[in-house]
Amino acid sequence: MSSYQPTSKPSSRRQVNSSESSEASQASSSQYSWGSSTGSSNLSPGDALSESVDPTIHPTTLIHAHRLDAPAKLEDLAQKISLIKELLDQRLPPLSTPVSQYLLVVHIPKPLFSDIESQPNIFKGVRATLFPNRHQVLYKIMPDEQHDQIIAFFHDGLGKKLGDMGLSSFGGDFLFRNSTRTRGLSNSKEPDLWFGPYNVNVNGGGRGRYPSLVLEVGFSESSSQLRNDAHWWFTNSSEQTRLVVLIHANRGSSSGDNSSPWAVDIEVWTEVPNPSSHQTRDRPTNSLKCTQSARVKDGSVTGAPLILDFETLMRRPPVNPLEGNVVLDAGWIRIVCAEVGP
Structure with missing residues (x-):
């Protein structure tokens, strides 16, 4: 199956940097531990995964991962993944700030989650861990x-x-x-x-x-x-x-x-x-x-x-x-x- 192509692209690299830098700042300021959260956390256990103490997902991954909340359609996912890929490409050496290669998608509508489940490998170079009970996905993204x-x-x-x-x-x-x-x-x-x-x-x-x-x-x-x-x-x-x-x-x-x-x-x-x-x-x-x-x-x-x-x-x-x-x-x-x- 061919990979899904986003219907829209970011207008500029500046737009990508602005959007993702804001997310990275929020994630870095958060505190996360096994099953507990303190401070103003961007990824608290209640908002993230019901399996928050499951060793499948490391706490540092949850802290630093990019996040997409309640996407409406596959195009939303495709555009977000495209943004992260571009950001990863920009941050190759020399580096300033490490960029997470993980995208945590939460509150996915049931019809969209069913589409994701039924179409493995829809996004080229992206690997998924699916959590059906909560309609959540953790994507791993790398430069192709x-x-x-x-x-x-x-x-x-x-x-x-x-x-x-x-x-x-x-x-x-x-x-x-x-x-x-x-x-x-x-x-x-x-x-x-x-x-x-x-x-x-x-x-x-x-x-x-x-x-x-x-x-x-x-x-x-x-x-x-x-x-x-x-x-x-x-x-x-x-x-x-x-x-x-x-x-x-x-x-x-x-x-x-x-x-x-x-x-x-x-x-x-x-x-x-x-x-x-x-x-x-x-x-x-x-x-x-x-x-x-x-x-x-x-x-x-x-x-x-x-x-x-x-x-x-x-x-x-x-x-x-x-x-x-x-x-x-x-x-x-x-x-x-x-x-x-x-």
Whole structure:
């Protein structure tokens, strides 16, 4: 499906800056904590999400996110997203003030929310977390070229690694899905990239709803939210998604130093036992943690290689001599992150 195009554009960059700077000022002055609000908050729990204590959404995301209240039609959403994309493009290095890549949409009329639910991927380069009980949506927005390049290189690079083992998507071994909406316990979410073994995800019944690996991409200011997203995939898949890769790009110095290099952090999150083996409703036996990380800065890679466990990825043990853990070496990581930067 083609992406939705807004029917109107902002009249000037000055209009964009004025509108968004006002919102950023309001958000920065607010106070938000888990389940409580003080002062004159732009995003109080009552006005934001009924799941305000749900770890799906990090408090800092709610504080700094752009906000759209009671949009009347899809064109309102499209125009707001276009404004934020333009603002993100303007605020690439040198930076003055970081700009949130999240848009929180609240009080959505029921007919419009139904349209949003029925048309996934309507906005190009935008990922949505939907909260049906309150008719609210949290959108993640990134500049198209960098976002798409990271996803494309990761997709192709992982496919080649598996191809070297004699596996292929055309051979019915695995499949990729771009931003496929997945339903969780109380909401639904779109990842940047969805991967799973073909036989499980096509013939596996209910298990096929959940990927074995998810890729989530964002800016460094969104790292807390991305890490919450990793937990979301584990808990909302009944612990079937046990491999999440996070890539977040550091957009450089806020001092205006145009020579400040970009840095890209890659984290691999996998299932690990909780320190205590005593399981309760609030403390399950296992959880998802960052177990490996690497950084790309000024062309150099530290922390490589990163290892993706074959059995976790394919949901089966290796069956031929070529199959084994996927090794993401420094060269592979450098290529995936090659297009990140000003």
